Amino acid sequence: xxxxxxxxxxxxxxxxxxxxxxxxxxxxxxxxxxxxxxxxxxxxxxxxxxxxxxxxxxxxxxxxxxxxxxxxxxxxxxxxxxxxxxxxxxxxxxxxxxxxxxxxxxxxxxxxxxxxxxxxxxxxxxxxxxxxxxxxxxxxxxxxxxxxxxxxxxxxxxxxxxxxxxxxxxxxxxxxxxxxxxxxxxxxxxxxxxxxxxxxxxxxxxxxxxxxxxxxxxxxxxxx
Numbered sequence: 124x125x126x127x128x129x130x131x132x133x134x135x136x137x138x139x140x141x142x143x144x145x146x147x148x149x150x151x152x153x154x155x156x157x158x159x160x161x162x163x164x165x166x167x168x169x170x171x172x173x174x175x176x177x178x179x180x181x182x183x184x185x186x187x188x189x190x191x192x193x194x195x196x197x198x199x200x201x202x203x204x205x206x207x208x209x210x211x212x213x214x215x216x217x218x219x220x221x222x223x224x225x226x227x228x229x230x231x232x233x234x235x236x237x238x239x240x241x242x243x244x245x246x247x248x249x250x251x252x253x254x255x256x257x258x259x260x261x262x263x264x265x266x267x268x269x270x271x272x273x274x275x276x277x278x279x280x281x282x283x284x285x286x287x288x289x290x291x292x293x294x295x296x297x298x299x300x301x302x303x304x305x306x307x308x309x310x311x312x313x314x315x316x317x318x319x320x321x322x323x324x325x326x327x328x329x330x331x332x333x334x335x336x337x338x339x340x341x342x343x344x345x346x347x
Contacts, residue, residue: 138214138216138221138294139214139215141327143210143323143325144209144322145299145320145321145323164314164316166309166311166312168311173279173280173281176189176191176274176278176281189279197334198272199230199249201269201274202250202253204273205223207320208227211325211327211328212224212226218236219237220234221234226331228331231250234254234264247268248268250269251270252267252268262291263290263291267287267288269288270284271283271284271286284310285308287307287308289317290302290303290305301322302319303317303318305317
């Protein structure tokens with residue numbers, strides 16, 4: 124059976140379960156919500172970075188790995204891209220926190236739902252600082268303090284150190300999770316943008332360590 128639990132009538136829907144992105148990873152593009160080099164809302168500097176990210180596939184890399192992709196060098200995908208990968212993640216709901224446990228790279232996101240005040244001295248991290256609140260049947264999450272080294276997606280959309288990501292998690296039914304994304308970054312974008320993703324139940328999470336795979340296949344520069 125799938126690792127999902129049914130919502131209890133009259134209660135806040137339980138988001139717990141193992142979920143997998145349904146459909147392609149580049150739905151922004153197919154729905155007109157993706158950046159192409161000639162399209163807004165990229166700021167000029169971010170547009171140049173986007174072009175550079177897409178310009179060079181690493182010559183001689185088995186499988187056509189992108190030489191500019193941070194994941195090529197085993198950096199974590201980050202909070203945004205981590206939700207857009209073809210690998211499952213598990214949501215665990217606790218009274219004061221919601222955990223998202225990623226198969227890819229064994230990443231962990233913590234979403235604080237206890238109303239705590241955001242500390243003034245939060246340091247940028249790969250997953251950022253996430254605070255959430257229950258809005259009816261939806262978990263509304265605000266995330267900031269994200270490291271700028273990551274991409275928002277696999278096709279190279281950059282962001283800066285002031286990115287703010289808003290998400291709304293809603294369980295449509297027992298077998299569909301909907302997450303609505305909104306990205307705001309005045310250094311990288313001319314306007315806020317985003318879209319929705321759907322997730323379907325998955326069986327289990329296994330261990331997937333990208334750096335281990337790259338080393339085994341000699342994909343990392345300097346590896347024998």
